[in-house]
Amino acid sequence: MYSTMMSSPLSLNHLLERAGTIFGHNTIVSRLPDKSLRTHTYGEYHRRTRALASALRSLGLQRGERVATLSWNHHAHLECYFGIPAAGGVMHTLNLRLSASDLGWIAGDAADRFLIVDDVLLPLYRQFADAHRFEKVIVFPFSGAPVPREFLDYEALLADADPDGFDYEPHDENDAVSMCYTSGTTGRSKGVVYSHRSTILHTLVGCLGDYWGLKGTDCVLPVTPMFHANCWGVPYGAVMMGVKMVFPGPHLHPDDLLDLMQLEPPTLALGVPTIWLGLIQAFDQAQATQPGRWQLPRGMRSLVGGAAVPEALIRAFAKHGVWLLQGWGMTETWTTSDFGAPRWPASRYRSSRCASAVSKARMRRATARRWARSRSAGRSSPARITASVRRPTSSAMTAGCALATSQRWTNSASFASPTAPRTSSSRAANGSHRSTSRAH
Numbered sequence: 001m002y003s004t005m006m007s008s009p010l011s012l013n014h015l016l017e018r019a020g021t022i023f024g025h026n027t028i029v030s031r032l033p034d035k036s037l038r039t040h041t042y043g044e045y046h047r048r049t050r051a052l053a054s055a056l057r058s059l060g061l062q063r064g065e066r067v068a069t070l071s072w073n074h075h076a077h078l079e080c081y082f083g084i085p086a087a088g089g090v091m092h093t094l095n096l097r098l099s100a101s102d103l104g105w106i107a108g109d110a111a112d113r114f115l116i117v118d119d120v121l122l123p124l125y126r127q128f129a130d131a132h133r134f135e136k137v138i139v140f141p142f143s144g145a146p147v148p149r150e151f152l153d154y155e156a157l158l159a160d161a162d163p164d165g166f167d168y169e170p171h172d173e174n175d176a177v178s179m180c181y182t183s184g185t186t187g188r189s190k191g192v193v194y195s196h197r198s199t200i201l202h203t204l205v206g207c208l209g210d211y212w213g214l215k216g217t218d219c220v221l222p223v224t225p226m227f228h229a230n231c232w233g234v235p236y237g238a239v240m241m242g243v244k245m246v247f248p249g250p251h252l253h254p255d256d257l258l259d260l261m262q263l264e265p266p267t268l269a270l271g272v273p274t275i276w277l278g279l280i281q282a283f284d285q286a287q288a289t290q291p292g293r294w295q296l297p298r299g300m301r302s303l304v305g306g307a308a309v310p311e312a313l314i315r316a317f318a319k320h321g322v323w324l325l326q327g328w329g330m331t332e333t334w335t336t337s338d339f340g341a342p343r344w345p346a347s348r349y350r351s352s353r354c355a356s357a358v359s360k361a362r363m364r365r366a367t368a369r370r371w372a373r374s375r376s377a378g379r380s381s382p383a384r385i386t387a388s389v390r391r392p393t394s395s396a397m398t399a400g401c402a403l404a405t406s407q408r409w410t411n412s413a414s415f416a417s418p419t420a421p422r423t424s425s426s427r428a429a430n431g432s433h434r435s436t437s438r439a440h
Contacts, residue, residue: 053166090193219265261294308326
């Protein structure tokens, strides 16, 4: 007996079409080298991405051939994430943090045929241009400056392409869509190749509540480079959900990120611990010297990976209503393998903004009950009733947020395994957590 459900190979093309059809008015924001902002809708993104695929095919790209990218985080790089596979190619993100000799060797080992590079990164490309000869070098005019004559102009290629007449390259769901080279090995870096199937499955799992927890109402700030394990896979989830994305471009200094957060407040941000350490230090210093210059988006959650998150860093952000979530993964495991989500009642580790909403709801229910009792007793003093309801202090809520997010790693022995036998000590520990939770 066979299923009556439709049978269709998993494909990134489905996510691209979904974004253009359903989320056409949602936006993608990119910060340019001059720090100005450029905004595209998903409808424009869909058309530009199909134009890129059409242009690559017209240049002779064949199924399975590699197209390298040497780019910062911006809309054109996101177009490569879907446009290169749509033409049947394999996107290969080059890590611009590596030395020129390493970049040349990696491009040669991957047999990259084409290169898409930001104009501001041409000096880096020229350092390894002799180590590997690309057949075509396509320059994205990120800065707005004219593209040198010896290269192809990315925007001109898209303008001359035919996105409406483009047909997706037929593929199997196990065909490759992207590749990254990992340095977590002995000797030379080794390539890891991802397929349509693995990328879609990773995206579906990543969007679950205990992982990225992406919602269509989110605004994502990916500080994690798009050349670092494909930005942990989050761009694929963002396109699938039509999430607003705010790309920081090359501006990763704490002051620049804080300025960007004032213009486009994120609900979810990605980055390594050093990024957030510098950011909170700059923020706290400004609070003393320039009060009111910046505000951290309250309720923002941040996925942090690449290294262990210090407890002090978690507590520092929790004071401002920002929740840091530790992630772990490897290039070889499609990056996102596990997250250290605290196993406490939700009200314990919500941000202070969320905790405030919870406490307000409790206040309303308590006030309603007291009001009903007062009416039955013939009294009517709403002000007195409301004043008698004790509201938790913000410091107590913040402390609960910090404790819940940090103790997951610093005191994991206090959490009983779901499959381990329950001892008297584990029951006592769990009981103490529950009583503490009620106190907040």
